[in-house]
Amino acid sequence: MKVSISVFVGLLMVLSINVIAQSKTDTIKPAAIWPDNNGNHIQAHGGGIIKIKSNYYWYGEERRQGLDTNYRYVSCYQSKDLVHWIFEGDVLQITKPDSVLLKWVVERPKVYYNARTNKYVMYMHVDGSVKSTNSNTKVSGGYSYARVGVAISDKPTGPFKLINTFRPLGHESRDIGQFIDDDGTAYLIFEDRPYGFRIAKLSDDYLSVEKEMCLIPQHMEGGAIVHYKGLYYAIGSALTSWAPNPNKYATATSLSGPWSDFKDIAPPEAKTYGAQSTMMIKIVGTRATTVIFMGDIWKPRTQWDSRYLWMPLEIGDGKLWLPKPQTWTLNIKTGESNLLKDNP
Ligand code: GAL
Secondary structure, eight states: OHHHHHHHHHHHHHHHHHHHHHHHHTSBOTTSOOBOTTSOBOOOEEEEEEEETTEEEEEEEOOOTTOOTTOEEEEEEEESSSSSOEEEEEEEEEOOSOTTEEEEEEEEEEEEEETTTTEEEEEEEEEEEESSOOGGGGSGGGOOSOEEEEEEESSTTOOOEEEEEEOGGGOOOOSEEEEEOTTOOEEEEEEETTTEEEEEEEOTTSSSEEEEEEEEOSOOEEEEEEEETTEEEEEEEOSOTTSOOOOEEEEESSTTOOOOOOEESSOGGGGGGGOEEEEEEEEEOSSOEEEEEEEEEOOGGGGGGOEEEEEEOEEETTEEEOOOOOOEEEOTTTOOEEEOOOOO
């Protein structure tokens, strides 16, 4: 009898440990280390996500320690629930794409799937200081090249091959954002320093930027858009480099505007809780729709340790609000999100 009681107690302990482990790992914790399937902190900074069938692919800046400094890298992670991520490797690895570049960067990669050509098309911000001195060298950190790079692949998990760099519609382009509308039309959002931020439609094969929808004459970057219940919501951040600032949003019934004034998405003194917008993802489930704010908490001196701030937004009727970061769960089937009280 004694033996069977201790076996029973042992079994209970194992079960409860499992339940605790399960609930711990099934949550999204803003600002925490986010381990991938190998236990490494996810390296997908300034990232973007696309859904192919029931798989989500998260692309971003690969900034782990020990990378070969001759290359710039884009990583890819795959998930079915947006919580557990499998590292698919560095799907883009490129050397300096133009000999005029001195110091150079590849930032904020975004991937689109083109059903007509059956290709995956990656846009990225390619920038750096250039050899010839021109008026643009005033831009901080030598971001004077101001182009997008375009790379293609047959598979979502690469390898992606860089095929071109250019200034979209002839304009300077720094931070880029991705928006795919409910009808499948693909847009690029890009920051054009002298003017503001632009929303432009991609060409049929997605390899070029074809048509400007709108110039929002606000000096903002980290552009993100979601189409929710008949209204477009655009988020942007101020131009403060890696330092956080109060991100703001505007709304419009059409991508071409007119856009409303920009309003705070959180108490301005919280400076977006230390994060900068990179994308909004809409999860349409069987019971609810959750719009997730995806932001980066940058750590400029230890970039590999930069964190993510993902939170379900309070959104609707022209209002958008980023709740105070706390642990939460997402049910990918029902679309429901649930905020959990963090321990003090
Ligand atoms: C930020 C931008 C980042 C990176 C950084 C460099 O404003 O959002 O993607 O370019 O500046 O200073």
